[in-house]
Amino acid sequence: MALHPVAESVPRARRWFRKFIAPYDQGCPVEDCVLLISELVTNAIVHGKSDEPWIVRVRWFRVGASLRVEVHNPGLPENVRLRCPEADDSHGRGLLLVDFIADSWHTGASRFGGTVVSSEIAGVWQ
Template sequence: MSDVTGGPEGQGVEPVYIGAMTLYPVPESVARARRWFRKFTDPHGLACSVEDCVVMISELVTNAVLYGEAEESWRVRVEWWRVGEALRVDVHNAGFPAKVRMREAADDESHGRGLRLVDALADSWSARPSRFGGTVVSFTVDEAWKP
């Protein structure tokens, strides 16, 4: 698993927009993101582990809520895309890309493992400036659809 800087678009495959949700930057939005992702992707017949995707979405939305910063009102946006046979999920927030990093959490810390989980479960992930301003953290699951 690796932190990539681009994404599947650079491989000559045009992403196909599947859906999105916009959330308030509050803790309750994490559970809402999990429910909505399951509901809205169910008709697409994903061949990958939806539960693994839900865990990664939970971690990235939690990070967006905890670490997003803006002087004005802002929202967390979650988008999902089909890129060939892969699923890409983007989580946009108002934070700064330079602040996205994996860290070593101490055994007694309750936070600090989110990106490590994403790194372990995703085929790739990236952090970069968002087209909405702020940051987008994305993960990709290869072979999310059967060919």
């Protein structure tokens, strides 16, 4: 899926994922997967940087019983990090949520240039 780096792309990604997963028998709450995708897409939009027009690339696929999600943007991989926001901070919790929901996640250089953040949730499919 290719998304423009605008806020409206986040609900679009959620809708497309729900349509993708609807025909399958899930072994975990779909809303956990939707929240994970929302956070990764939001972070890609907020933190992606380029002097040229760009898009956010989202891939989700099944790996055995697990769901793997990859989100690519033109940001720098070294800028992706867990933050420890204060209670009154209004931002900075996205990767904390990803870390809590996903069984694993990592970041690195994207094959499209920029950054990829990928995550995996085990037991999505029975």
